[in-house]
Amino acid sequence: MRDQLELLWQLQVVEEQCRAIACRRESIKADKVRQLWQEIQLLSQNLSADKEKLECQRRVCAALESDLTKLIRQLCLLEERLYKNSSGSVRELEQLRIKQESLQREIHDREEEIFQLLENCEQLAERIANQETDLQNKKQRHSIGQRQIAQTVAKLDGEERGLREQQKSLRCRIDAGLLATYQTLNAKLAMPVAKVSQGVCSGCRRSIPTCQTCTRPGEIQFCDNCGRILFLE
Ligand SMILES: [Zn+2]
Incomplete structure (x- = not known):
């Protein structure tokens, strides 16, 4: 992933x-x-x-x-x-x-x-x-x-x-599924992929709970606040 x-x-x-x-x-x-x-x-x-x-x-x-x-x-x-x-x-x-x-x-x-x-x-x-x-x-x-x-x-x-x-x-x-999700998000959000740096979403500057970034590493993670796809560095 x-x-x-x-x-x-x-x-x-x-x-x-x-x-x-x-x-x-x-x-x-x-x-x-x-x-x-x-x-x-x-x-x-x-x-x-x-x-x-x-x-x-x-x-x-x-x-x-x-x-x-x-x-x-x-x-x-x-x-x-x-x-x-x-x-x-x-x-x-x-x-x-x-x-x-x-x-x-x-x-x-x-x-x-x-x-x-x-x-x-x-x-x-x-x-x-x-x-x-x-x-x-x-x-x-x-x-x-x-x-x-x-x-x-x-x-x-x-x-x-x-x-x-x-x-x-x-x-x-x-992957086609991931690409489709990206495109759907792209239609309503500018820069739909957000990097997570020091636990903060680069899209909306809100903190991402640690449990969200660690517990499900194989799945696509979304920011609860802005809805962007999270990309953990
Ligand atoms: Zn966000």
Whole structure:
């Protein structure tokens, strides 16, 4: 009986270790890695939208610049006519001057617009560069996190495999009746096998009467208080 109880005690230790592995599995910090992945997705979307916006602004800017070149050319031609046409009628000269002023205003406005747009493009390009750095950092952290989780899971899997093999082998060596009693108790009590050390039950810390531990050595002994199977050292 003592050998059987020794095996049962070992089985209880192995099963406790299996439960500890399950707890360690649950405590793996996968949430952080998942959150990082969501941030990467969002950042990628923003980045792509900003790149598109920058491209569009640059196209508008190029169109405005070409427009400006045309306006400047028009002004040059007009001024040429104006200065060469000093002998023209007053009315004609007046009209040319009005057109000249209007063109100058238009050129000024266009230049302001281009200047503003170039400034926006510069700010956007800077934001894109910052986002790209941020994205790279996040991707790197995500990949490290994923690797660490995979390593931890693989380690836990290995440990659990070893423990399950020990559990299986112990169960084969334990008497079926004793194993059934253990399993029944296990369903309602944590650690259903208690060691008796210096006459005290390790499960509930109560004293075990000496008559109980000495008189019936061949039978399974239970703690009168907590009901655990007693294993006398
Ligand atoms: Zn007890």
